[in-house]
Amino acid sequence: PWFLCVSDKGSPGTLLAAFVALHGAALRASCVPARYWESLCRKLRGEVFDAGDYFGIMQVEEVDEEEEGDEAMEDELKKKPNPGNEPCFKVIVTNENGLQASNPDSIFLIDHAWTYRIEHARQHLLQVPGLLHRMTNLMGIDFHGEIPDEDSVEQVLQEMWKYNQTYQLSQGTAEEKVPVWYIMDEFGSRIQHSDQPSFATAPLFYMPQQIAYTILWPLRDLETGDEVTRDYAYGETDRLIRKCVLLPWVPNEVLDVNCFTPEPSDEHYQAILAENKEKLPIAINPAAYDKDKVFKVFTDIQQVLNSLTHPRFVFTDNEAEADILYNFSHFKDYRKLSEERPEVMLNQFPCENLLTVKDCLASISRRAGGLDGPRWLPRTFNLQTELPQFICYFQQRERRGEDNHWICKPWNLARSLDTHITNSLNNIIRHRESSPKVVCKYIENPVLFHREDVGMVKFDIRYIVLLRLVKPLKLYVYDVFWLRFSNRAFSLDDLDDYEKHFTVMNYAPGVILKQVHCEEFVPQFEKQYPEHLWTTVQANIFKAFAELFQVASAKPAPLGICDYPSSRAIYAIDLMLKWDTSGDGKRIMQPQILEVNFNPDCDRACKYHPTFFNDVFSTLFLDEADNCHVTRIV
Numbered sequence: 165p166w167f168l169c170v171s172d173k174g175s176p177g178t179l180l181a182a183f184v185a186l187h188g189a190a191l192r193a194s195c196v197p198a199r200y201w202e203s204l205c206r207k208l209r210g211e212v213f214d215a216g217d218y219f220g221i222m223q224v225e226e227v228d229e230e231e232e233g234d235e236a237m238e239d240e241l242k243k244k245p246n247p248g249n250e251p252c253f254k255v256i257v258t259n260e261n262g263l264q265a266s267n268p269d270s271i272f273l274i275d276h277a278w279t280y281r282i283e284h285a286r287q288h289l290l291q292v293p294g295l296l297h298r299m300t301n302l303m304g305i306d307f308h309g310e311i312p313d314e315d316s317v318e319q320v321l322q323e324m325w326k327y328n329q330t331y332q333l334s335q336g337t338a339e340e341k342v343p344v345w346y347i348m349d350e351f352g353s354r355i356q357h358s359d360q361p362s363f364a365t366a367p368l369f370y371m372p373q374q375i376a377y378t379i380l381w382p383l384r385d386l387e388t389g390d391e392v393t394r395d396y397a398y399g400e401t402d403r404l405i406r407k408c409v410l411l412p413w414v415p416n417e418v419l420d421v422n423c424f425t426p427e428p429s430d431e432h433y434q435a436i437l438a439e440n441k442e443k444l445p446i447a448i449n450p451a452a453y454d455k456d457k458v459f460k461v462f463t464d465i466q467q468v469l470n471s472l473t474h475p476r477f478v479f480t481d482n483e484a485e486a487d488i489l490y491n492f493s494h495f496k497d498y499r500k501l502s503e504e505r506p507e508v509m510l511n512q513f514p515c516e517n518l519l520t521v522k523d524c525l526a527s528i529s530r531r532a533g534g535l536d537g538p539r540w541l542p543r544t545f546n547l548q549t550e551l552p553q554f555i556c557y558f559q560q561r562e563r564r565g566e567d568n569h570w571i572c573k574p575w576n577l578a579r580s581l582d583t584h585i586t587n588s589l590n591n592i593i594r595h596r597e598s599s600p601k602v603v604c605k606y607i608e609n610p611v612l613f614h615r616e617d618v619g620m621v622k623f624d625i626r627y628i629v630l631l632r633l634v635k636p637l638k639l640y641v642y643d644v645f646w647l648r649f650s651n652r653a654f655s656l657d658d659l660d661d662y663e664k665h666f667t668v669m670n671y672a673p674g675v676i677l678k679q680v681h682c683e684e685f686v687p688q689f690e691k692q693y694p695e696h697l698w699t700t701v702q703a704n705i706f707k708a709f710a711e712l713f714q715v716a717s718a719k720p721a722p723l724g725i726c727d728y729p730s731s732r733a734i735y736a737i738d739l740m741l742k743w744d745t746s747g748d749g750k751r752i753m754q755p756q757i758l759e760v761n762f763n764p765d766c767d768r769a770c771k772y773h774p775t776f777f778n779d780v781f782s783t784l785f786l787d788e789a790d791n792c793h794v795t796r797i798v
């Protein structure tokens with residue numbers, strides 16, 4: 165284990181070899197030149213912070229006279245963070261011998277002043293002794309009192325997006341993989357941006373001590389007085405993207421782009437298919453079965469094993485003899501299956517990730533038309549590929565005085581992990597540096613539900629849809645739906661208050677989960693909103709589902725869900741209702757699809773409706789939908 169290898173008793177060669185074995189991959193990925201590794205290893209082991217021997221922090225209050233006539237220099241200063249008359253710091257080389265890039269010791273450790281996950285930021289500032297004071301100083305915010313005050317906390321929470329850096333652990337639980345944010349110490353935080361930086365930085369997680377540092381090394385030789393700068397856009401080469409990424413520090417730019425987001429190219433979908441390592445099936449004919457055939461089901465889903473009692477299905481442990489594979493994980497090699505066992509049926513479709521992954525859902529939904537996308541989907545941008553369009557849209561809304569609350573969601577984490585609501589453009593732009601995310605318009609005017617214990621709260625609705633066939637489309641909805649409620653009355657503030665803005669309560673331990681069955685919900689809802697019959701609202705919801713599946717199957721795989729005749733699936737669709745105005749000026753409840761889940765947890769379904777899986781299997785695998793509590797919508 166590493167703690168033996170790095171014991172101080174080892175020879176320098178052994179120590180370096182152990183260090184490289186642990187950190188070589190990270191160093192290579194960050195392009196840290198190998199000539200510095202030995203010195204880095206030594207400085208990390210001995211916690212040597214010797215930057216003070218080479219650098220100093222300088223306060224720049226105003227433009228020097230000498231520089232005033234020099235246009236290039238003025239331009240350069242305007243581009244600096246903290247523009248205007250605010251004091252601006254810069255870091256310069258103070259060592260009288262300058263600094264040589266070829267010197268193997270020219271690598272430095274920067275400490276981190278504050279490390280946190282976003283959801284704990286406010287709490288840290290309020291509770292960690294001295295933290296708020298240090299942060300206000302570092303960010304140049306006035307802070308007089310001894311006791312943390314809400315105003316200063318709020319200012320730090322805004323301003324910190326100019327200072328935040330991020331890394332992510334590559335191993336561990338989903339919770340542990342949620343990005344970590346940190347702020348470098350005063351020295352690191354005052355290194356300014358330059359498009360031609362003199363230094364590079366990279367975070368490094370030093371495993372023996374389980375501590376993250378930022379390491380700093382020169383990109384060229386520097387003389388005494390030269391400025392230490394780094395590229396805040398991390399080497400991004402596209403001019404437009406650089407402009408976007410640098411906006412938190414160069415705020416007065418208005419982007420000259422169109423905010424229309426067309427559907428991505430065919431190649432984009434091809435690339436997703438390749439990345440998923442999914443192999444498409446060959447064309448097959450639908451299998452014909454005896455009308456009394458008893459199907460052998462192979463499944464690893466406990467809820468199916470516990471509740472499927474329909475006489476036409478039996479379980480088998482032997483995958484090779486199964487007629488139906490009903491598995492929790494994603495199936496990849498459809499090609500082989502279609503060639504070797506085309507009659508075997510499955511609980512999933514090739515390319516269904518187009519529905520279940522958030523950025524794909526947004527892309528395919530654009531086929532339904534509309535400049536802002538379909539009415540049933542909150543306007544969504546892929547932060548990786550559509551940042552300029554998003555910024556342009558945000559700035560347009562700002563100019564028009566329209567609401568600008570947004571919710572950033574990772575593509576691939578469930579349970580609302582790493583999901584943040586904000587109205588700060590800087591915050592959203594910087595979020596792009598952590599895990600891949602979409603940004604969706606936050607529903608600022610949701611239809612609320614009156615909870616006697618707390619008042620008017622947000623709620624979301626989950627429907628289970630049953631996809632029997634893609635070509636021609638055959639789609640059912642399960643007649644029972646599920647509701648989830650927030651725990652605190654809704655208002656458009658306290659954006660980091662989970663129990664006010666989220667409706668997913670069953671994940672946090674100790675948090676109350678309000679349950680209302682749909683049969684009780686409908687009369688209560690109609691009593692609260694006498695002008696809105698549930699049947700009308702639900703008809704609109706079903707129309708949205710139908711349109712979604714029509715667009716999802718409108719193009720051949722991998723641009724659409726593949727029409728594999730042996731596939732069937734159930735999906736859970738989560739949605740909210742928002743207030744909107746119809747074409748004839750009437751106030752309507754507009755469904756807003758939030759996400760589509762593959763293999764949803766059907767625990768509640770089975771508990772309250774013991775026939776649930778019998779109904780699902782009968783509808784999907786026997787084509788017998790009568791008395792199965794399902795409604796065909798396409």
Ligand SMILES: Nc1ncnc2c1ncn2[C@@H]1O[C@H](COP(=O)(O)OP(=O)(O)OP(=O)(O)O)[C@@H](O)[C@H]1O
Pocket residue numbers: 542571573577578579580581583604605606607608622624665666667668738758759761
């Ligand atoms: N556009 C939005 N406007 C308002 N609230 C939203 C929006 N999107 C999501 N939410 C809230 O955040 C919650 C989680 O969102 P979403 O379902 O998209 O994420 P998730 O992490 O995949 O969650 P889960 O898989 O647990 O349903 C929703 O239940 C809803 O309360």
